[in-house]
Amino acid sequence: MQSKFWTASVVAGVVTAAIGGVAQQAAPQGPGAAPAGRGGRGGGRGVAPGFFTALDTDKDGSVTKAEMRATFDRWFGQWDSANSGALTQEQVLTGMNAALPQPPPGAFGGGRGGAQNQTPQPQHVDAMIAALPASAPAKPKQARRVLVLGKAAGFVHSSIPLAGRTIDELGKKTGAWTTTITYDPADINETNLKQYDAIFLASTTGAFLDDPNDAAATAARRNALLDFVRGGKGLGGIHAASDSYHQGAPAATTNAAGPAGRAGGARGGGRGGGQAAGLVAQFFAQGDKNNDQRLSKDEFGALSDAWYGKLDTANAGRVSQADFTQRFAGAVLPVEAAAPAAPAAAAGVAPPRPGCTGYSNQQASTQLGPDNQVGTWPEFNKMIGGFFKWHWNNPQEITYKIDEPKHPLNAPFAKLNGPLVVNDETYTFGRDTYSRQNVRVLTSVDYSKMCEEDKKKEQNPREDHDYALSWIRREGKGRVFYMAHGHDESNYAKTPLLEHLLAGMQYALGDLQADDSPSVKGGSR
Numbered sequence: 001m002q003s004k005f006w007t008a009s010v011v012a013g014v015v016t017a018a019i020g021g022v023a024q025q026a027a028p029q030g031p032g033a034a035p036a037g038r039g040g041r042g043g044g045r046g047v048a049p050g051f052f053t054a055l056d057t058d059k060d061g062s063v064t065k066a067e068m069r070a071t072f073d074r075w076f077g078q079w080d081s082a083n084s085g086a087l088t089q090e091q092v093l094t095g096m097n098a099a100l101p102q103p104p105p106g107a108f109g110g111g112r113g114g115a116q117n118q119t120p121q122p123q124h125v126d127a128m129i130a131a132l133p134a135s136a137p138a139k140p141k142q143a144r145r146v147l148v149l150g151k152a153a154g155f156v157h158s159s160i161p162l163a164g165r166t167i168d169e170l171g172k173k174t175g176a177w178t179t180t181i182t183y184d185p186a187d188i189n190e191t192n193l194k195q196y197d198a199i200f201l202a203s204t205t206g207a208f209l210d211d212p213n214d215a216a217a218t219a220a221r222r223n224a225l226l227d228f229v230r231g232g233k234g235l236g237g238i239h240a241a242s243d244s245y246h247q248g249a250p251a252a253t254t255n256a257a258g259p260a261g262r263a264g265g266a267r268g269g270g271r272g273g274g275q276a277a278g279l280v281a282q283f284f285a286q287g288d289k290n291n292d293q294r295l296s297k298d299e300f301g302a303l304s305d306a307w308y309g310k311l312d313t314a315n316a317g318r319v320s321q322a323d324f325t326q327r328f329a330g331a332v333l334p335v336e337a338a339a340p341a342a343p344a345a346a347a348g349v350a351p352p353r354p355g356c357t358g359y360s361n362q363q364a365s366t367q368l369g370p371d372n373q374v375g376t377w378p379e380f381n382k383m384i385g386g387f388f389k390w391h392w393n394n395p396q397e398i399t400y401k402i403d404e405p406k407h408p409l410n411a412p413f414a415k416l417n418g419p420l421v422v423n424d425e426t427y428t429f430g431r432d433t434y435s436r437q438n439v440r441v442l443t444s445v446d447y448s449k450m451c452e453e454d455k456k457k458e459q460n461p462r463e464d465h466d467y468a469l470s471w472i473r474r475e476g477k478g479r480v481f482y483m484a485h486g487h488d489e490s491n492y493a494k495t496p497l498l499e500h501l502l503a504g505m506q507y508a509l510g511d512l513q514a515d516d517s518p519s520v521k522g523g524s525r
Contacts (some may be wrong), residue, residue: 150204163239198235236505389427
């Protein structure tokens with residue numbers, strides 16, 4: 001996956017899946033392998049059949065112009081929960097993902113959508129269990145309970161079930177806590193949370209707590225999470241827990257990539273968000289006539305009529321499911337986007353050296369200006385510590401810098417004979433959201449160990465080259481721990497990372513005492 005947001009290449013990739021059915025690529029096997037792309041562990045079922053099903057409200061096997069327009073009007077009324085007269089990209093993508101029928105369980109092992117797999121692969125579980133630490137660094141003050149939330153409203157990581165199982169096994173092995181795993185955001189409510197001491201966000205993406213059709217339920221869940229932590233409980237998060245509730249700034253031109261580029265960050269976090277990603281890109285590419293990154297009711301309705309006109313090529317007054325699916329590529333999704341050319345290899349670039357992943361898995365960036373990411377839930381953005389801007393592709397080689405060698409949560413790294421080196425997808429964070437004035441950084445990328453080829457991959461590079469990998473922070477009376485690595489299943493079989501995760505969760509639970517004041521004093525951003 002090249003970018004979290006909808007650059008032209010990402011939209012093209014989603015469109016390819018939507019047109020061609022299931023598009024699968026093998027995950028890279030080592031530092032020299034080609035990247036899997038955002039959908040590396042499984043593609044997406046074509047969106048056309050699901051879109052037709054959502055539009056065919058009378059279930060007669062065909063769609064009329066009036067039926068399609070009435071459905072669009074109903075969606076607009078439901079999704080415009082604030083009665084603002086316009087829909088944001090986040091609202092359209094959240095609503096469309098809810099409107100589309102979900103594929104059968106197990107259809108996806110990771111990627112842009114569908115029902116989430118909730119069962120980790122046995123070989124990954126075996127490797128994780130073999131790497132578990134023998135004991136916890138602190139004795140629990142009382143019996144502890146952790147609620148793992150694995151709901152992903154944007155990109156669905158194949159490692160989510162393993163992350164949840166890891167928290168469960170860590171608690172069992174060490175006696176530090178017991179675990180409940182849920183994929184239902186409705187479980188984040190005031191009554192249910194009373195029985196837990198901490199919540200763990202397992203690569204949640206997008207607006208993971210939100211119900212697009214129920215603003216009151218959304219507000220209640222958000223408040224329940226904030227009150228839970230601020231009232232003295234704990235919050236842990238791994239990897240894509242920080243890829244939530246953010247989007248491209250309206251009318252920003254920094255990352256423009258043509259019309260499709262305007263739809264960046266549509267889910268309010270996440271990489272496009274579910275099986276509707278490519279479709280919603282076209283909602284804004286074709287319907288947003290005044291380029292304000294919003295769709296008015298008139299624009300939304302006009303788009304329905306325009307698309308129907310392209311689908312009903314014979315002016316028959318109705319379009320069958322077979323014709324709808326066949327014509328969808330040219331009528332709604334542009335055909336030219338269906339077969340994006342592979343990026344050309346960098347001219348004159350030597351094969352990667354040891355310690356340098358190189359251009360074999362990601363090209364040098366041409367987007368060098370400041371990033372345009374903004375948060376869509378500022379209280380959560382600040383609480384989790386920052387939100388995603390861009391990532392180095394898996395299996396980028398990263399050398400850890402232990403920012404505070406004597407910090408209690410970093411004790412696992414003191415036992416190592418040399419630096420910790422990890423190959424994984426590695427996040428960078430927006431310059432206006434992540435700050436050492438807000439978090440206490442425990443580990444970070446040792447930028448001095450990264451070769452120039454790898455440094456040049458970063459889109460909208462941070463001038464300070466500050467790429468934290470784990471941190472803690474105080475939120476009211478509660479505690480937050482975040483760890484960035486956890487995209488690839490192999491990370492859950494690395495004992496030092498599991499020990500760090502265990503210590504972080506014991507801190508969040510209130511059992512491991514540690515200095516959580518910001519790394520840079522003088523305020524909180």
